[in-house]
Amino acid sequence: MLDWLAEQIILHWDILQYLIPAIPVTVLITICSFSLAMVLGLIIGVMRISSIKLLSNFASIYINVIRGIPLLVQIFFIYFGLGKFLNLDRFTAGVLAVGICYSAYLAEIFRSGINAIARGQHEAAQALGMTRFQTLRHVIIPQSLRIVIPPIANEFIASLKDSSLVSIIGLREITRAGREYYSQYFVDFQTWVMVALIYLIMTLTLSRIVKYLERIYAVEGFGSKTR
Amino acid sequence: MIIKVKDLVCKFGDICALDGISLDVKKGEVVVIIGPSGSGKSTLLRCLNALESFESGEVTIDGTKVVKENKSVHKIRLEVGMVFQQFNLFPHLTVIENIMLAQRIVRKRSAEISRQKGMELLGLVDLSDKIDAYPAQLSGGQKQRVAIARALAMDPMIMLFDEVTSALDPEMVGEVLEVINKLADKGITMLIASHEIGFAREVAHRIIFIEDGKIVEDGPPSVILDNPKQQRTKDFLSKVL
Numbered sequence: 124m125l126d127w128l129a130e131q132i133i134l135h136w137d138i139l140q141y142l143i144p145a146i147p148v149t150v151l152i153t154i155c156s157f158s159l160a161m162v163l164g165l166i167i168g169v170m171r172i173s174s175i176k177l178l179s180n181f182a183s184i185y186i187n188v189i190r191g192i193p194l195l196v197q198i199f200f201i202y203f204g205l206g207k208f209l210n211l212d213r214f215t216a217g218v219l220a221v222g223i224c225y226s227a228y229l230a231e232i233f234r235s236g237i238n239a240i241a242r243g244q245h246e247a248a249q250a251l252g253m254t255r256f257q258t259l260r261h262v263i264i265p266q267s268l269r270i271v272i273p274p275i276a277n278e279f280i281a282s283l284k285d286s287s288l289v290s291i292i293g294l295r296e297i298t299r300a301g302r303e304y305y306s307q308y309f310v311d312f313q314t315w316v317m318v319a320l321i322y323l324i325m326t327l328t329l330s331r332i333v334k335y336l337e338r339i340y341a342v343e344g345f346g347s348k349t350r
Numbered sequence: 351m352i353i354k355v356k357d358l359v360c361k362f363g364d365i366c367a368l369d370g371i372s373l374d375v376k377k378g379e380v381v382v383i384i385g386p387s388g389s390g391k392s393t394l395l396r397c398l399n400a401l402e403s404f405e406s407g408e409v410t411i412d413g414t415k416v417v418k419e420n421k422s423v424h425k426i427r428l429e430v431g432m433v434f435q436q437f438n439l440f441p442h443l444t445v446i447e448n449i450m451l452a453q454r455i456v457r458k459r460s461a462e463i464s465r466q467k468g469m470e471l472l473g474l475v476d477l478s479d480k481i482d483a484y485p486a487q488l489s490g491g492q493k494q495r496v497a498i499a500r501a502l503a504m505d506p507m508i509m510l511f512d513e514v515t516s517a518l519d520p521e522m523v524g525e526v527l528e529v530i531n532k533l534a535d536k537g538i539t540m541l542i543a544s545h546e547i548g549f550a551r552e553v554a555h556r557i558i559f560i561e562d563g564k565i566v567e568d569g570p571p572s573v574i575l576d577n578p579k580q581q582r583t584k585d586f587l588s589k590v591l
Contacts, residue, residue, distance in 0.1 A: 246401055247438035247497075251452035251504060252428040261451060266442050 131320070138304055138317045145300035146321065152217055152286045152296060157279055159222030164229025169259065171234045182230065189227035195288050197224055202292045217289035225282050232274045236267030269340055276333035280326050287322075297321055352377045352507060352539050353398065358407035360393055360563075367393040368404065369563035377507075378537045382550040382571075385560035386586060391543035392435075394560070395510045398541070399430040412507060428456065431501030432510040435517050437493040439485040439500070445472070446481045449500045457504060464503070471499035475529050491522030495529055502533075509533065511542040527553075547590055551575055559583045 132139060171182035189197075201223075202216035211219070240263050248258040290299035301318035305311055353375035360368040368390045375381055383391045396402040397409055400416050400423045409416040411426050440448050446468050453464035472478050475495035485493055494514055501509060511530060515523045527549050534540060534553050544550055550557055550571060557574040559567045559582075567574055567583045578584050 241438075243434060243436050243438040244440065247432075247434060247440070248452075250399055250401060250427055250430075250432040250434075251500070252424050252456040253452060254424060257455055261455060262440055266440075269442065 128320075131316075135313055135317055138310070138314055141304045142297055142300050142317060142321060145295055145297045146325075148294065149283070149286055149296040149325075152214070152221065152289060152294065153279075153283045155218045156221035156286070157225060157282050159218065160225035160229050160278075160282070161275075163222065163226035165233050165264075167226060167230035168233030168237065171230060172237055186227045186230055189224060194220065194224045194285055195291065198288055198292060213289075213292050213294045217286075217292060217294050221282060221286060221289065224285075225278060228278055229275065232271050232278070233267065236271035237263055239270055240266050272337055272340060273333070276329070276336070279333075280329050283325060283329065284322060351375065352412050353541075354408070354410040355394075355398075356408045356410075358394070358397060358404055358409060360390075360397055360402060360404040366563050368397065370407070371560075371563070371565055373558070373565065373568075375508075375539060375541065377539055380534045380540045380553055380555045381542070381558060382554035382556075383541065383543045383558045383560055384545070384547065384550060384586070384590075385566075389560045390563040391560055392512050393563075395432070395512050395541060395543055398508075398510060399427050399432055401432075424456075428504055429507045430510060431504055431506035431508070432512065433494070433497050433501050433514050435513045437485070437490070437497045437517070439493055439497055441485050444482050444484055445477065445488070445496050448485070448496060449503050452500070453503050467503050468499070471502050472496075474502075474532065475499045476525075489522060490518045491525045494518065494522075494526045498526075498529055498533075506538075508539045508541070511540065511544070513543050513545065515544070515546060545590065547575065547587070559586065561586070 167182045167185055170178040171186065173179050173182075192200075198217065198220040201220045202211065202213065205211065206216050237259075244262055244266070245258055248262040249255075253261070286296060287298035290296060290302065293299065295303070297318055301314050305314045308314075351374045353373070355371055355373040358368050358371040358373075359366070371390075371394060373394075383394065385391050393402055397404050398411065398416070411429060414422060414426055416426055417423065440451065443451060446465065449468035449471065450461070450464040453459045453467060454461065457464075459467070469478070469481070472481060475498055477492060477495055477499070480488060480492060480496070485496070488496065498514075514530075515526055518526065523546070527546065530540070530542065530549075531553055542550075542553070554571050557569065557571050558565055559574060559578075559580075561582055567578060567580045573579075574583065575587065578587065
């Protein structure tokens, strides 16, 4: 397997030379958009379970609308639609689109993570005089985060793959670089094999990192894993 | 009177959990509440620190009215510590962190002072060697003693114990009751919902028998346990003794 990989790398070095500079762009889009999605998702997720009807209704509508529209359409909408008024550059538009889209999925994950914590935990915290916010911040969310690490990691890997969609607005990430190489040299099969290979190496590496994170964040006897 | 309860009514849908409870507790008094399952013992305790909201009536803790939808509720909860049947320790924090958390963020004590206080209380509940353990590494009895220390760390005027030995293996009941006994000697006002009649006799200044959300009988252990006046009290005691 590794021999074959090495052979391919040498054989197609000219393609890779073209693609590799685009890797940081993909990484940057993924990290920026996912950070945005985490923050927005946590806020929306907490709003979703709020006892204030206005907040929970807003969160519910946000989640359903965003999840109901294809990411590609959201990218077009933000770059061509909103971008016209707000003067967004490609990168900002791409990050916003992917970030907002994923925030809706993350909100649902956070919500289920928060709901998974037993009622007794809320009561114990409140009986100690903590406010609702303090209870969430210090007792509920730290426990929820450990529960939601695996599903969030899945979303992170999915967002890395979906970042390829922003190639459509001309952001020169890996997929875009692949298209450019192809249109210059007309080597289709090898180009897309190399593009696929780069994504595959990145996602497999991420899966490994996630496994490691799950291990170091595990608390003895809490959840399924032990240290 | 540190606790005043007047005509307290608490309903869950159509079920009337508390049906006009009136009760005064003096400072330093140890009151054990007995009664069949579902009689309203827990609900009464939970109304005292506003974990449960009630239909009508009045609860006053040290002169402050308890209202659930009110900011002052946090202040009342500072003065009323509670220990639960299911321990409810924070599983992601170590024993000492469990005890420090609320001291830090609610009482606004420094890390050093809250740690010191925590050590002191762990000494009291005889768990000084478990400071850095996680709850999952403790036995039920140990968990419950940590929960008691955690509540005491806030320096409450009143402690509520909600069937704190009901979820424990029989051999662990003693160690928890021993701690509660120590607290009684220190003069902390305590309300204890319990099925341990023997323990009630030992620790209580006063026993209240509740059935169907009403106080049936209220008096010193010698009267309630040995010479109950009400037939319902007699029936209950004959079943549990």
